[in-house]
Amino acid sequence: MIRASAPLIEAACAGDERALSQLLSVCQPDLKRFARRTCANSEDAEDAVQVALWQLHRKIGTLGTVAAFATWLFRIVERECYRIFRRSSSGGALPEPSAAEAAAPQIPTDLRLDLTKAIAALPEPYRVVLVLRDVEELTAPEVAASLGVSVEAVKSRLHRARAMVRESLMNGGYWNQEG
Structure with a gap:
């Protein structure tokens, strides 16, 4: 769950750059945790989070309701993880897992x-x-x-x-x- 307050989200939607900057900082840890569980590896997770934060920065003003914010943002990460996976799987072999990834249940x-x-x-x-x-x-x-x-x-x-x-x-x- 994203731990951003409704007033912060509303201020960012209204174009407040300071609120948007704070919102980006607040969302990043939650998005990283979600992306690590969704993407194939940690590098892809980082890439997906960066795309999501960029989309948040560019399109926060189009958000319809504050209640939809978390779902909207997690869907961006999810779609990006899937897009990265499709791109890597169509381009040949998957990258080698790190030592931590190899030790974890796959x-x-x-x-x-x-x-x-x-x-x-x-x-x-x-x-x-x-x-x-x-x-x-x-x-x-x-x-x-x-x-x-x-x-x-x-x-x-x-x-x-x-x-x-x-x-x-x-x-x-x-x-x-x-x-």
């Missing part, structure tokens, strides 16, 4: 892409809750407070989102109905 690239697509295909209320709970690792009360809904609504949306993602992955042949 998710197969095709599963990662299919999972990203399944999450991106979710209706927005479900996608936002899933990202905040399972990617950003916020608690249900924190998600409820940030979205202005009840904890029960968060739990319900999260359950439905996980079921839709599971269904999508099962349809893709990742595991059978019994497993």
